[in-house]
Amino acid sequence: MDYEIEEKGAPNREKVEVLGATYEAGKPDGEDDGRWRHKLASRDEKLRYLRSGERYWYGKDWYGSEKRKNPA
Amino acid sequence: MAERKIKKSVDKASLDMMEKAARDGVTTAFDRAGEMSQCAIGAAGSCCKNCGMGPCRVLGVKGEEEAARGICGATAETIAARNFIRMVAGGAAAHSDHGRGVAELFLAAAKGKAPGYTIRDEQKLLQLALEWGVEIGERSNQEIAVDIGEIALAEFGKQEGEIRFLSRAPLKRQELWRREGVAPRGIDREIVEIMHRTHIGVDQDYHSLLKQGVRAAIGDGWGGSMIATELQDILFGTPAPVLGRVNLGVLKKDEVNLVIHGHEPLLSEVIVAVAQDPEMVSLAKAKGAKGINLSGICCTANEILMRHGVPLAGNFLQQELALVTGAVDAMVVDIQCIMQSLPDIAQCYHTKIITTSPKARIPGALHIEFDEHNALEGAKAIVRTAIENFPNRGNNIDIPKEQTDMVVGFSHETINYLLGGLFRASYRPLNDNIINGRIRGVAGVVGCNNPRTTHDSDHTSMVKELIKNDVLVIQTGCSAMAAAKLGLMTPEAAAKYAGEGLASVCETVGIPPVLHLGSCVDNSRILMAATAMVKDGGLGDDISDLPVAGAAPEWMSEKAISIGQYFVASGVFTVFGVTWPTLGSDEVTKHLFTDFEAAYGGIWAFEPDPIKAAHLMISHIDKKRKALGIDKARERVLYDMEMRRELESV
Numbered sequence: 001m002d003y004e005i006e007e008k009g010a011p012n013r014e015k016v017e018v019l020g021a022t023y024e025a026g027k028p029d030g031e032d033d034g035r036w037r038h039k040l041a042s043r044d045e046k047l048r049y050l051r052s053g054e055r056y057w058y059g060k061d062w063y064g065s066e067k068r069k070n071p072a
Numbered sequence: 073m074a075e076r077k078i079k080k081s082v083d084k085a086s087l088d089m090m091e092k093a094a095r096d097g098v099t100t101a102f103d104r105a106g107e108m109s110q111c112a113i114g115a116a117g118s119c120c121k122n123c124g125m126g127p128c129r130v131l132g133v134k135g136e137e138e139a140a141r142g143i144c145g146a147t148a149e150t151i152a153a154r155n156f157i158r159m160v161a162g163g164a165a166a167h168s169d170h171g172r173g174v175a176e177l178f179l180a181a182a183k184g185k186a187p188g189y190t191i192r193d194e195q196k197l198l199q200l201a202l203e204w205g206v207e208i209g210e211r212s213n214q215e216i217a218v219d220i221g222e223i224a225l226a227e228f229g230k231q232e233g234e235i236r237f238l239s240r241a242p243l244k245r246q247e248l249w250r251r252e253g254v255a256p257r258g259i260d261r262e263i264v265e266i267m268h269r270t271h272i273g274v275d276q277d278y279h280s281l282l283k284q285g286v287r288a289a290i291g292d293g294w295g296g297s298m299i300a301t302e303l304q305d306i307l308f309g310t311p312a313p314v315l316g317r318v319n320l321g322v323l324k325k326d327e328v329n330l331v332i333h334g335h336e337p338l339l340s341e342v343i344v345a346v347a348q349d350p351e352m353v354s355l356a357k358a359k360g361a362k363g364i365n366l367s368g369i370c371c372t373a374n375e376i377l378m379r380h381g382v383p384l385a386g387n388f389l390q391q392e393l394a395l396v397t398g399a400v401d402a403m404v405v406d407i408q409c410i411m412q413s414l415p416d417i418a419q420c421y422h423t424k425i426i427t428t429s430p431k432a433r434i435p436g437a438l439h440i441e442f443d444e445h446n447a448l449e450g451a452k453a454i455v456r457t458a459i460e461n462f463p464n465r466g467n468n469i470d471i472p473k474e475q476t477d478m479v480v481g482f483s484h485e486t487i488n489y490l491l492g493g494l495f496r497a498s499y500r501p502l503n504d505n506i507i508n509g510r511i512r513g514v515a516g517v518v519g520c521n522n523p524r525t526t527h528d529s530d531h532t533s534m535v536k537e538l539i540k541n542d543v544l545v546i547q548t549g550c551s552a553m554a555a556a557k558l559g560l561m562t563p564e565a566a567a568k569y570a571g572e573g574l575a576s577v578c579e580t581v582g583i584p585p586v587l588h589l590g591s592c593v594d595n596s597r598i599l600m601a602a603t604a605m606v607k608d609g610g611l612g613d614d615i616s617d618l619p620v621a622g623a624a625p626e627w628m629s630e631k632a633i634s635i636g637q638y639f640v641a642s643g644v645f646t647v648f649g650v651t652w653p654t655l656g657s658d659e660v661t662k663h664l665f666t667d668f669e670a671a672y673g674g675i676w677a678f679e680p681d682p683i684k685a686a687h688l689m690i691s692h693i694d695k696k697r698k699a700l701g702i703d704k705a706r707e708r709v710l711y712d713m714e715m716r717r718e719l720e721s722v
């Protein structure tokens with residue numbers, strides 16, 4: 001595969017050279033390509049994800065920035 | 073007859089179909105808007121027809137007073153405020169009745185009384201169970217769902233206390249709502265109370281009237297709409313990234329075209345499955361078609377796009393134009409934003425218009441009523457009607473070529489996952505990039521089309537201006553479709569249209585600079601995204617502290633007013649375009665545009681020029697950055713860019 005080098009800029013940064021796209025050209029065509037929730041198969045995994053990923057609502061020890069100032 | 077001066081659309085496919093409509097002798101909303109000028113008194117909110125002594129026209133604008141009071145003594149302020157909150161009531165009722173319909177189907181499915189429907193997203197079911205204190209243990213999903221469905225349904229008729237989803241909001245926001253007395257007691261109750269208060273001779277203080285409007289709107293955004301979104305996710309799946317296409321070019325000449333239009337995806341989910349049934353595909357082939365092509369208009373379309381990648385034929389003002397192609401074999405509609413002209417236009421071609429909701433009948437349409445107990449048979453009858461109509465197509469077919477790719481499916485849950493990954497899902501990268509100035513802020517651009525302005529133009533001009541200035545844009549509804557048609561919802565759009573900072577973040581995460589969050593009830597996803605930003609920290613303690621803004625540049629429906637009002641009530645600066653329905657009262661307008669900020673942290677604004685409106689949003693974002701003390705990072709960024717330009721010019 002021929003690698004392409006691209007020049008990228010970002011605020012507060014000098015321009016840098018980075019490796020360009022290494023994926024094959026084309027479009028995803030499957031309805032399931034972007035699906036991620038099936039990665040959590042069991043009920044236990046789903047509950048654990050809710051308590052970590054959505055911790056500010058469902059985690060017992062996570063309160064988010066707002067609750068630290070105003071302890072519940 | 074008033075002459076229409078504005079350009080009708082910026083979308084070539086739409087313009088081509090308008091020309092074809094003219095050739096075919098078909099009249100569309102664009103023509104009707106040109107022929108009928110707006111009533112200036114009504115547009116300004118100054119016409120009251122709430123009793124048989126009127127209608128009374130009472131303008132409260134300095135130097136333009138028509139009359140000081142209505143027959144009953146109502147002032148211009150009272151009339152403008154009453155009319156405004158009746159719009160909120162209409163919008164909140166539409167969203168919430170949709171939510172109720174979903175809750176009823178959800179409960180029936182949980183009880184095994186709605187064959188074909190099942191729990192597709194157990195994770196979200198568990199989420200609501202945790203939230204509402206429903207026992208999980210070893211219980212089956214159906215058992216849990218029965219409890220969830222009953223609790224959800226009870227939210228509509230609750231008489232006291234607070235609606236449950238308020239507890240999702242930032243703590244400071246919840247306190248503010250309680251302090252201001254606008255925490256909704258029940259979803260329906262606040263809407264009914266608007267109708268009572270606005271009856272002749274009841275509430276005659278515009279402050280108090282507008283406050284009730286706020287209360288009902290919160291019951292929409294954090295109540296009815298949020299229930300619709302959450303339960304639809306459990307039944308049909310929480311959206312995740314999927315590739316879609318948009319514009320009239322998605323219609324196919326050699327396939328049966330069935331267009332799904334409206335807002336409630338209950339039946340359309342089954343139609344999506346039935347259209348892939350080999351028996352139906354064979355029937356289509358037997359009738360001379362190569363297959364069955366589903367596509368959609370308005371928000372039912374957004375729902376099935378977000379979950380299945382079903383292409384969008386277009387937004388609100390393209391519903392008539394889709395028929396003008398001559399290639400639509402059937403258009404099935406459910407509720408909201410469906411033009412009564414469709415059956416008339418269909419007569420000029422061969423299209424069957426099929427209504428499905430007992431709440432939304434249209435003379436001249438074929439009615440196949442949605443029955444949750446027998447959805448499969450209803451869906452089959454609809455697909456069969458489209459197939460059997462395929463041989464009736466005439467030769468007058470012209471399908472525009474235009475169609476654009478889009479990546480959609482950005483629910484709050486998916487954004488959280490994409491930014492942080494499975495083991496540390498988080499909005500942290502977004503907040504960090506806002507703090508370091510790569511992303512200046514976030515703007516929600518939503519709403520309808522309105523033929524009183526150039527179709528799609530205000531949406532696309534505003535969105536381009538925002539992303540050019542490093543503002544990440546999140547969208548729903550017909551507004552999202554306008555941006556998608558221009559190609560703004562592909563990852564490649566970041567390099568082409570976004571400012572350097574936003575582009576660098578989009579490229580790193582692999583997301584477009586404009587994210588599609590779904591249908592208009594899915595504006596509740598925007599509320600959740602904003603709350604997640606607050607809770608993740610570093611950007612204040614409330615939504616009103618965030619560098620965010622909202623807009624509906626081409627709004628037309630009462631739903632848009634309700635959405636805008638719950639955004640404002642949640643602390644968001646929200647600017648509307650086209651027209652503003654309280655301009656007949658300087659005092660009421662000032663109250664909404666200025667005084668609301670002290671009470672709710674969010675205010676309304678009106679600016680019909682989309683670029684100027686985008687600049688208002690950017691100034692508000694910058695004001696919030698300054699208040700948070702993160703304006704310095706951004707100033708340094710701008711200084712560096714300037715320096716770089718100077719260096720390059722040497």
Ligand code: SF4
Binds near residue numbers: 142151
């Ligand atoms: S309620 Fe008052 S202002 Fe309205 S129509 Fe009746 S008399 Fe006129």
